[in-house]
Amino acid sequence: MTQPTAPRIDAPRIDAARVAAAHDAARAAYVARNPGSAAALDRARRVLPGGNTRSSLWTEPFPLCIEAGEGCRIRDVDGHSYVDLLGEFTAGIFGHTSPVLAKALADAHARGINLSSHTPYEVELAERLCARFPSMDRVRFANSGTEANLMAVTAARLVSGRGRVVVFRGGYHGGVLTFGAGVSPVDVPFDYACLPYNDIDAVTEEFAENGADIACILVEPMQGAGGCIPAEPDFLRALRALATEHGAALIFDEVQTARMAYGGAQARLGITPDMTTVGKFFGGGLAFGAFGGRADIMDRFDPSRPDALPHAGTFNNNSLTMAAGVTAIDHYLGAEALDALFVRGEALRAEMTALFAERGLPFSVSGMGAIMNIHACSGLAPEVDQKLLALLHLTMQERGYYFAARGLMALSFAVGPEELAGFLSALGEGLDL
Numbered sequence: 350m351t352q353p354t355a356p357r358i359d360a361p362r363i364d365a366a367r368v369a370a371a372h373d374a375a376r377a378a379y380v381a382r383n384p385g386s387a388a389a390l391d392r393a394r395r396v397l398p399g400g401n402t403r404s405s406l407w408t409e410p411f412p413l414c415i416e417a418g419e420g421c422r423i424r425d426v427d428g429h430s431y432v433d434l435l436g437e438f439t440a441g442i443f444g445h446t447s448p449v450l451a452k453a454l455a456d457a458h459a460r461g462i463n464l465s466s467h468t469p470y471e472v473e474l475a476e477r478l479c480a481r482f483p484s485m486d487r488v489r490f491a492n493s494g495t496e497a498n499l500m501a502v503t504a505a506r507l508v509s510g511r512g513r514v515v516v517f518r519g520g521y522h523g524g525v526l527t528f529g530a531g532v533s534p535v536d537v538p539f540d541y542a543c544l545p546y547n548d549i550d551a552v553t554e555e556f557a558e559n560g561a562d563i564a565c566i567l568v569e570p571m572q573g574a575g576g577c578i579p580a581e582p583d584f585l586r587a588l589r590a591l592a593t594e595h596g597a598a599l600i601f602d603e604v605q606t607a608r609m610a611y612g613g614a615q616a617r618l619g620i621t622p623d624m625t626t627v628g629k630f631f632g633g634g635l636a637f638g639a640f641g642g643r644a645d646i647m648d649r650f651d652p653s654r655p656d657a658l659p660h661a662g663t664f665n666n667n668s669l670t671m672a673a674g675v676t677a678i679d680h681y682l683g684a685e686a687l688d689a690l691f692v693r694g695e696a697l698r699a700e701m702t703a704l705f706a707e708r709g710l711p712f713s714v715s716g717m718g719a720i721m722n723i724h725a726c727s728g729l730a731p732e733v734d735q736k737l738l739a740l741l742h743l744t745m746q747e748r749g750y751y752f753a754a755r756g757l758m759a760l761s762f763a764v765g766p767e768e769l770a771g772f773l774s775a776l777g778e779g780l781d782l
């Protein structure tokens with residue numbers, strides 16, 4: 350009697366040709382559905398290179414042009430409405446409308462903008478930030494996360510008198526501190542050791558060879574732009590120990606992860622860096638960055654000292670951002686609200702993971718709390734995975750759910766259980782592979 354043949358478990362379950370055909374059809378439908386966005390790009394191309402002033406927004410064949418937002422929804426110039434699951438790449442934690450922030454801004458505006466000196470707002474915001482981050486004795490403000498990281502690294506280098514900066518492949522600390530595939534030609538020219546993330550041996554080796562030259566380690570507790578890859582707690586503990594042993598500053602870039610708890614990821618992990626950078630939502634929806642840390646480092650910026658390091662910026666203490674930041678912290682960014690958002694994100698990730706497994710869909714989702722990234726994982730060529738992710742992105746967009754083409758999602762407070770249930774059901778039904 351012949352035995353029944355066992356099913357071939359090593360055969361790829363995904364048919365690359367079918368994926369390519371589905372992708373091309375979804376892309377053609379996208380083009381047909383969005384003539385207004387296509388026209389907006391054509392117009393922008395005449396004055397902005399590629400029609401773009403923020404590279405991360407570029408998506409093939411052209412990005413949507415969004416003309417308005419309200420709560421958790423956005424509307425494009427062709428009149429389509431989407432549930433915004435991208436949350437302005439983590440900065441838009443409040444949703445798109447907030448009467449509370451609007452009032453704070455109007456009140457600050459009524460008291461005069463561009464006040465030519467110190468204002469009461471900046472100390473209010475500084476007190477709140479120093480109170481919440483274990484590592485921040487003092488803080489200074491900037492206008493972006495990029496600038497905050499540049500200043501933190503500069504401070505660590507000048508205070509230590511050393512030049513070398515340890516960073517990690519896949520890391521993103523701003524437009525001129527980007528290490529996705531190693532050191533980029535646009536990066537500010539520091540002496541970098543760009544090492545693999547979560548690799549304790551590589552960092553240990555680097556410190557053994559160059560410990561006396563290393564000014565600082567700049568690291569994200571979770572690599573955000575790098576695909577939402579959380580650091581292993583042991584890796585961060587090893588960085589803490591090596592920095593202490595060799596007299597280097599450990600800088601946590603919490604521009605994204607500050608939302609993981611009242612005191613940021615550092616509080617959740619119980620690891621205290623020497624310096625911390627934040628940005629995004631602490632400006633209450635306006636352009637913002639801040640760097641802070643140990644008093645002995647930060648106090649070098651005290652302008653009354655003979656050895657003071659300068660740090661300038663016309664808008665560092667602008668009253669609108671400062672006032673919006675204070676209100677955002679008091680009204681939105683309390684411990685309970687952030688913990689609840691974290692739990693909501695963890696639950697969503699677990700549900701997505703279960704759904705992908707149940708439906709046999711070749712995707713995974715990584716992340717921490719309410720920031721996550723979908724990855725295609727067919728086991729076939731990288732180009733197939735790229736098409737798969739693009740297909741998922743286009744399909745979900747057509748169904749009214751908006752996230753980054755690279756798979757990034759960041760929940761805002763405005764995204765409720767109904768929207769998430771709708772998203773999960775669309776995700777389960779969307780693809781027939």
Ligand SMILES: Cc1ncc(COP(=O)(O)O)c(C=O)c1O
Binds near residue numbers: 521569603628638
């Ligand atoms: C971890 C991290 N650091 C720094 C930055 C740079 O902040 P900004 O875009 O405000 O310059 C970003 C921006 O996405 C970020 O995700």
